[in-house]
Amino acid sequence: MCVWLLNWPIQRLQNMQPELRSRPLVLYAAVRGKMVVTAVSQEARRRGVVPGMSLAEANALLWTAERGPTCLTPHASRPAILPGDPQADREALRKLAVWCQRFSPTVALEEAEHPHSLLLDMTGCAHLFGGETALAEQLIDAFRRHGYVTRAAIADTIGAAWAVAHYGREVSGEWLVVSSHYSPLTTHHYSSKPVVVPPTEQAPALSSLAVAALRLSADVRELLDQFDIRRISQLLALPRADLPSRFGFEVMHRLDQALGKIPELLIPERPPEDVETSWTFDPPVSDRRIIETVFQHLLEQLLERLRPAQMGIQQLHCSLRTIAGSPIHFQVSLLQSSLAVQHLMEMVRLHGERIHVPGEVSAVAMRIVVAAPLEFHQARIFDEDPGQDRSKQFRVLIERLSNRLGEKAILRPRLRPDSQPEFAWHYEPWSASRGAWGVAPEVRNQKSEIRDQAPCPLTFDFCPLTSLLRPPLLKPRPLIISVVSIVPGGPPLRFQWEGRSYLVSRYWGPERIETGWWRGVDVRRDYYHVETSTGERFWLFRTVADESWFLHGVFA
């Protein structure tokens, strides 16, 4: 069975970030030094953008389609133009393949540079689900519940299933070409019903389909096009012996695979294995240097096992068994997978500095929690790229700090559109954004044409405040203070804080902040920006309900 996830890179992103569903979405990549559109959403297609177009052209189409000036366009419908990430697409599809093992033990990714389909071997599994069609229906249904649009086809061979899933449709017993040319299908051709090619009927099913259904390379497709061979039936009509000499071996090979004349192998995806290693001390030791050396030895063993797969460690679990008390566990996390022993050992050491080991240690163990493919960047010969070097150094710093102080102590502030001061921002751990360095000013200038149209959909950049309006230091909780004012409900005249008495010489206010009813606690505050007789500035407020005074911020 072949399960095709339509427009996979777009679907994946839309599923990850649902707010992108309503926006025209375009993905691009650099092809031979040119920015080219690689995938587009339905919304963007409606505006005339198609894959293969240059990014500048797509930009023009997307923005001229907007009505009125850009600033008036609601944020929710602005085009989103993002760089494609084939590695992430493949990884996500691989995860889906492992998840699909509930339907069949053999699930593989299609053999392609950018796979968009899953292949399942249903031999011996169908009866467990009430037949092949029932299995496929359940699978489509399961995908739909997770928000994926799929199209499934069942056939005797991988090639036929792939062809029919991508290009075929059965109408009253006859096979029709949904798309006579190479353009892929659109969503309205999809139904929850799988397409089933009856056993040994690949040839009639395939014959009316486009030649592209044979998974041919672009060069061969072009060649066939020049000869005006558009359907598989035309290929089948040609003398078999002539095919390799005229169009190369690929056509013959793919045709035979689709018709079941030669076998095709499925290489199933396997869930990642736990890689673990341990060391027992006899007799137990307490010297940290020995423990460290053993950790290094274990780490080298683990890395040796990862190296052939071009994988690196991203999360590592370490444990120490002590004679006196319970075992000690700690987890080393990196922002980017690494195979460097020195770097990983430094992170282990940072954790080691913080933990207290009571008594002697009888055994240590190390387990890889997350391993990820290594990322390679081509180095430059002549000039070092300062931006890249800085972002690398930044990642190292974040890793070092997060491992020693904990991920929750290394935070990235993000603003939120909330008028209640304590909710106007939130923190998220830097490790969550994988230390991705915000776009540096120099990079921004180079890519000015992309900058305006491609805001990261998760960042919320706004700054409605004039400077000096809000205090640089805000108390985590407003502090209750005693205040003297001339009239009830009037401005403050004198207040006491931390044992000192302050005389208010000037004030600005009140600034009424009334919000937060949806949080359950209605907030009604009158804020005063006060200057004391010594020139210090504070931010005080009075609650409207019970007239009590609080100090909320300090203009430090």
Add this chain to the structure above:
Amino acid sequence: MNRASRSDTLRELKERLSQMALSRRKAGIFSTGIAALDWLLPRKGLAGGTLMEWLHEDAGAGAGTLALIVAGQVLQQGGAFVVMDGKREFYPPAAASLGIPLEHTVVIQPENTRDPVWALEQALRSSAVAVALGWFGRLDSCIFRRLQLAAEAGGGLGFLLRPLACQREPSWADARLLVKPLPQSGPLQSFGRRLHVEMLHCRGGFGGEVVELELSDEAGHVRVASQLAHPTPAKHAAGA
């Protein structure tokens, strides 16, 4: 030796010393974005790879605001901003309005009292960090020296906000500024405020210079309120 040749020799020695110090550092000179403040500094700007102390008498004096405005100016050249926020009081919306790029900001909230110094040292040592800022009380001289060496290795700037009580402690900072608010009269119509900034000590200079700044609430604009005559210490030192 007559007076003219003595002052020439002094100047020449001073230049040679500052060049020797500069050659050890990788980073150049950053402008604070405030001409008057640049004028106070011995190299007419902030030298990369150094520490700077901002002393303040009281909590609401405005030293933090001024330090954030200067940091925002330095960060325009790129690099990360690290804030040591042990008390969990740092307020990012205000920092953003003062010109701090939040997408390059790392806020560190350590749990104990030893970690902030360690974290600051790590941040200063990293070449990715342009400015690291923190509120600190007493600092051991040894630790202070380590911070200074870390800044020198990383090439960034370390801003230490400290209470005035620390004035008597030895310092490894290149410059030590005292920021005092100037009370004004009349109704508070805009949020602008006046600050008295005094250079208490600086390497390669004599200190004692004073400048009065006026912070305006239009996008963190700062200008000189009024410039006082050169104070006497500088004249004394020059042999007047």
